[in-house]
Amino acid sequence: MTSAPQEALWQAIHDRSTIYHFTPDPLPTGAVDQLIEAATWAPNHRLTEPWRFVVVAGxxxxxxxxxxxxxxxxxxxxxxxxxxxxxxxxxxxDEPPVYLYVVQQLAGDDSRQREDYAACAIAAYIVQLTAHSMGIGARWGTGLMATDPAVHRFLGLESEQQIVCFLGLGYERPSDRRVRSRRQAAELTRYLGALAAR
Ligand SMILES: Cc1cc2nc3c(=O)[nH]c(=O)nc-3n(C[C@H](O)[C@H](O)[C@H](O)COP(=O)(O)O)c2cc1C
Structure with missing residues (x-):
């Protein structure tokens, strides 16, 4: 049995990157719906399916x-x-032709809300990863355009909802790419107990 991830999956995880500049080209019909469908397969504790989505275009x-x-x-x-x-x-x-807002349904106690927030963040990552696999770039945004009450109103959100992030989606406009790097996993990991060698 191999323990290596499938090459295509590994490449997608490794090569996906935040896209900072977009062309004005629209996305193909159905692409956003496909991304949302993918997001709904994110793990979520007690099947709360805490995500809601708002698509902003045109x-x-x-x-x-x-x-x-x-x-x-x-x-x-x-x-x-x-x-x-x-x-x-x-x-x-204004660059990305589409924004996909990922919204969390706020329900229950702090513990549930933390879990639901985590599930929504995973859903957002699935959108990014799936978009990458479709040749579509994505940028995760937070800050003012996620927290200001005026944005909340613009999107028609309910009081029991909070914005987790907004994902700018579109095709990458070539620009100077940042050099992406990560620390070595071994620097970040402590192992307790021996892993069985197989
Ligand atoms: C919770 C979260 C919030 C983020 N907020 C922003 C943001 O407000 N603006 C932005 O340009 N990028 C934002 N990003 C993207 C990160 O800056 C980006 O993922 C990081 O630089 C690593 O680059 P990579 O996505 O290419 O691996 C956010 C990412 C996450 C996970």
């Missing part, structure tokens, strides 16, 4: 990018900063 995505600008301006004014970066922030936010 004129709604443009409106969301405008909201990005409004929030950035408000924050800059609050913090006494200039507005010189706002236009670039809006342009950057």
């Amino acid at each position: 004129e709604s995505k443009q409106a969301l990018a405008q909201l990005r600008g409004d929030l950035a301006r408000q924050r800059a004014e609050r913090e006494g900063r200039g507005l010189d970066r706002v236009a670039a922030q809006v342009a950057e936010f």
Whole structure:
């Protein structure tokens, strides 16, 4: 019996990377639905299926990018900063043709909410990994556009829901790629007890 992961799976895990610049090309029909379907197969404790999804595209995505600008301006004014970066922030936010918001249904006690949050994060990663396998780039976003109540309202979320992340989806626009690296697994791991050699 081999203990090596399948080559294709290993490559996908290793080669998937955050995409920072997108072309304006739309995604093929059905691609987003396929990504969401994949996400729903994420493990989740007690089968709470805590995820909800909101897809933002077309004129709604443009409106969301405008909201990005409004929030950035408000924050800059609050913090006494200039507005010189706002236009670039809006342009950057507007790049991916689609945003997929991953939303957690808030229910139960702290322990359940932690577990449900973890399940939603796995679902988001499955979207990224599946997108990669389809030649589609993804960028995980958090911060203002995940936490501001105005975004919550824009998406029509209920009070018992929280945004886990928003995934920008689209085709990669070639740009300078970062060098990706990770620490060696052995540096991060303590082994208690001997692994049986087989
Ligand atoms: C919980 C979480 C939050 C993240 N938030 C952001 C973000 O707000 N903006 C961003 O550009 N990238 C964000 N990222 C992407 C990470 O920066 C990225 O995964 C990291 O740099 C590693 O790069 P890789 O995805 O190419 O392996 C986030 C990722 C995770 C898992």
